[in-house]
């Protein structure tokens with residue numbers, strides 16, 4: 373909103389003067405939201421008779437954990453079934469000590485006390501772009517250093533990634549793609565990073581007030597006492613499970629970031645439900661091809677299913693339909709015309725294989741795509757479904773129509 377008031381409201385006919393950022397108040401508002409949400413979960417525990425024990429647990433037997441209580445003391449719990457959902461932690465960057473003030477992970481990046489003049493982000497994946505986008509829009513000069521040739525991490529469609537990069541660059545973010553960080557030094561006032569082209573080249577030094585390390589996350593299982601019961605992790609630290617979320621000790625199941633699959637809260641949520649259903653009913657199901665990804669930058673990027681590169685690699689024949697927000701009535705009246713919706717459908721059957729969006733409200737709009745994929749829809753199914761005028765969702769319908777050459781407004 374701050375960025376919008378500074379840059380957009382005037383042309384919409386709202387004159388605002390004396391705009392100032394009150395970061396302390398902004399953080400207080402954020403903390404109120406976070407508190408409300410976490411307390412809400414505690415309330416739901418109570419309502420559903422789930423006992424919440426605050427402490428850290430380690431296996432002391434195959435059916436037993438010892439809990440070091442936060443308030444002191446120890447408690448032993450026994451369970452017929454045990455679920456592990458310990459999540460993940462930021463992968464550290466060798467040679468840079470995380471202090472969550474000058475060298476931060478996402479944890480420190482959402483709690484900075486002032487807007488850094490210069491911020492360098494190591495890793496142009498989801499976290500790097502989300503946090504980079506936030507601080508850039510609050511006034512920071514943000515440079516993202518990314519090892520690969522494109523931003524957004526491996527799941528993002530290359531065309532959407534390119535479009536997103538252009539939009540973020542227009543907002544002032546800078547990108548150094550195909551670049552690796554050699555080493556960092558945070559002993560002085562700021563942080564110095566030595567970087568060079570990934571394929572070898574001249575090294576240069578980047579100065580920053582704050583460096584965000586966002587090169588991925590890794591499963592968090594330290595201190596769980598896995599060795600006491602003989603549970604093993606793979607070479608990426610993920611707990612090994614079967615399709616029913618069972619470890620080799622079948623009464624111990626694992627869901628979420630500490631095992632396979634994308635590290636997303638809503639993926640873990642589906643797994644939690646399925647894992648309980650396996651215990652209670654003997655069956656459960658998660659459709660991993662219909663898990664949406666949303667990058668909460670401004671504008672948002674969202675996708676579900678497969679991207680062009682993945683389909684090419686699998687040798688699948690597909691067709692593409694896309695529709696720009698610049699041709700959508702609502703986006704035009706809202707003065708938010710950047711971005712596009714893109715459908716990828718099977719060349720022969722027209723079944724939707726992937727949907728990729730960058731633009732206003734992408735994170736909400738993708739829900740329709742997830743439903744379409746879950747129900748095995750064709751792009752023509754979506755194209756022949758009425759969408760209200762004037763809404764952004766019409767861009768979604770028209771991208772579907774574009775896969776068979778019938779988009780009306782473009």
Ligand code: NAD
Nearest residue numbers: 495496497498499500518519525553586587588589635666
């Ligand atoms: P990521 O895997 O999305 O991106 C990491 C990026 O860092 C990649 O593009 C990689 O090429 C790059 N990289 C790795 N090493 C590098 C190096 N030495 N120098 C330069 N670049 C390097 O990881 P992330 O952004 O840290 O996020 C971690 C996980 O958390 C992801 O699975 C992400 O999906 C999840 N997450 C999701 C959301 C969301 O869905 N909105 C929000 C937060 C986190």
